[in-house]
Amino acid sequence: MSAVIEDIIARKVFNTRGQETIEVDITTNSGFGRASAPAGESRGKAEVVYYPQGGVDQAIKKVEELIAPEIVGLNADSQEELDRILHEIDGSKDFRVIGGNTACAISLANAEAAANSLGILLFQFLGGQVTRELPYPLGNTISGGKHALGKSPDIQEFLSIPYEAESFLEAAEANILVHRRIGVALKKKDKLFGGGRSDEGAWVANVGNLDAVEILADACAEVGNELGFECGFGLDVAASSMWSEKEETYIYQKEGKNRDSGEQIEFILGLIKKYHPVYVEDPLHERDFEGFAELTKKAKSCLICGDDLFTTNVERLNHGIKMGAANAVIIKVNQVGTLTDAWETIEMAKRNGYVPVMAHRSGDTCDWHIAHLAVASKCPIIKTGIVEGTRIAKINELIRIEQFLGEKARMAELKIV
Numbered sequence: 145m146s147a148v149i150e151d152i153i154a155r156k157v158f159n160t161r162g163q164e165t166i167e168v169d170i171t172t173n174s175g176f177g178r179a180s181a182p183a184g185e186s187r188g189k190a191e192v193v194y195y196p197q198g199g200v201d202q203a204i205k206k207v208e209e210l211i212a213p214e215i216v217g218l219n220a221d222s223q224e225e226l227d228r229i230l231h232e233i234d235g236s237k238d239f240r241v242i243g244g245n246t247a248c249a250i251s252l253a254n255a256e257a258a259a260n261s262l263g264i265l266l267f268q269f270l271g272g273q274v275t276r277e278l279p280y281p282l283g284n285t286i287s288g289g290k291h292a293l294g295k296s297p298d299i300q301e302f303l304s305i306p307y308e309a310e311s312f313l314e315a316a317e318a319n320i321l322v323h324r325r326i327g328v329a330l331k332k333k334d335k336l337f338g339g340g341r342s343d344e345g346a347w348v349a350n351v352g353n354l355d356a357v358e359i360l361a362d363a364c365a366e367v368g369n370e371l372g373f374e375c376g377f378g379l380d381v382a383a384s385s386m387w388s389e390k391e392e393t394y395i396y397q398k399e400g401k402n403r404d405s406g407e408q409i410e411f412i413l414g415l416i417k418k419y420h421p422v423y424v425e426d427p428l429h430e431r432d433f434e435g436f437a438e439l440t441k442k443a444k445s446c447l448i449c450g451d452d453l454f455t456t457n458v459e460r461l462n463h464g465i466k467m468g469a470a471n472a473v474i475i476k477v478n479q480v481g482t483l484t485d486a487w488e489t490i491e492m493a494k495r496n497g498y499v500p501v502m503a504h505r506s507g508d509t510c511d512w513h514i515a516h517l518a519v520a521s522k523c524p525i526i527k528t529g530i531v532e533g534t535r536i537a538k539i540n541e542l543i544r545i546e547q548f549l550g551e552k553a554r555m556a557e558l559k560i561v
Contacts, residue, residue: 175261192244345532378423
């Protein structure tokens with residue numbers, strides 16, 4: 145069955161922060177696809193430009209005047225061709241002409257339209273009919289840094305990952321229990337804690353970095369013991385947000401401490417040795433490939449993940465691989481623009497033993513596509529919150545996929561180094 149693109153419509157919608165973003169509909173002669181683009185708060189400098197000058201309104205105009213004439217009539221099955229055309233129309237390296245979010249929404253909407261035209265689900269279209277592996281959910285439980293206001297930890301995210309659960313549903317339930325248990329613990333720790341939550345649904349409380357780590361570690365251990373499987377935890381340090389280029393130090397405002405690069409590595413290694421997290425993301429700033437390499441070499445039984453370091457960019461990942469910097473990589477389609485670009489990064493990661501982690505953005509929409517992308521690309525981890533509405537959209541979609549697969553479903557293979 146053919147899937148010839150007959151129409152493309154772009155509109156302005158809003159993300160979880162109430163910020164403007166773009167949503168795209170693609171209609172073929174036998175199907176339909178819709179996708180919207182998210183937005184990050186702490187962004188890597190190497191990310192593509194979200195929108196052209198003039199913002200979302202100008203992006204919509206570009207869709208109508210520049211993009212629609214070029215892609216109407218194409219076969220939606222030809223994902224790589226469509227993504228190549230988006231690059232050609234833009235002509236820049238960072239999508240500053242049409243906008244990376246514009247490209248992202250079009251690329252994802254096209255993939256869904258192609259799947260819909262064939263009468264199959266998106267993960268089957270992208271990953272093949274034999275695809276059956278579900279990722280482990282990595283969810284934010286306590287927010288700090290740029291994701292929280294006022295008195296909160298310097299570290300940006302305190303994460304739970306039930307990496308020995310036997311089903312995705314079981315893992316999602318475990319994360320909810322951890323989140324709930326942490327809320328109780330925070331109330332005991334901070335008498336003024338009012339149950340506030342961040343964009344991602346994680347708790348916001350007046351606690352220090354080490355207090356938050358201890359609360360998280362205890363909650364994960366308790367829930368794991370109760371459920372009978374290992375429930376690990378992780379940290380997203382978002383170190384680029386702390387790094388002062390002028391002072392060449394990481395500024396921990398909550399702690400009232402500054403750490404140079406060597407001290408930052410020792411601090412992270414100390415956390416790993418004492419508390420045993422299984423995952424640490426962006427422990428150093430986005431240009432410190434050498435520091436990442438040193439930390440990765442010294443860290444034991446812990447994934448060291450690059451987000452701002454790599455920005456889903458195949459060239460930056462290749463540089464990191466050559467240096468031995470990190471052993472996991474965050475995948476965010478809107479960091480790089482198109483589905484094809486993101487897929488190339490995922491494949492390079494796998495070939496070189498890096499764990500690809502499909503991820504949301506802090507300012508997200510109820511778009512559920514990354515659930516299918518994680519399954520289709522066999523990412524063993526999906527980072528997508530625990531309880532907030534735009535995160536639940538992804539989690540519930542993965543529950544549906546697991547039910548659809550039935551007895552064929554299994555959890556992905558995840559080796560904690």
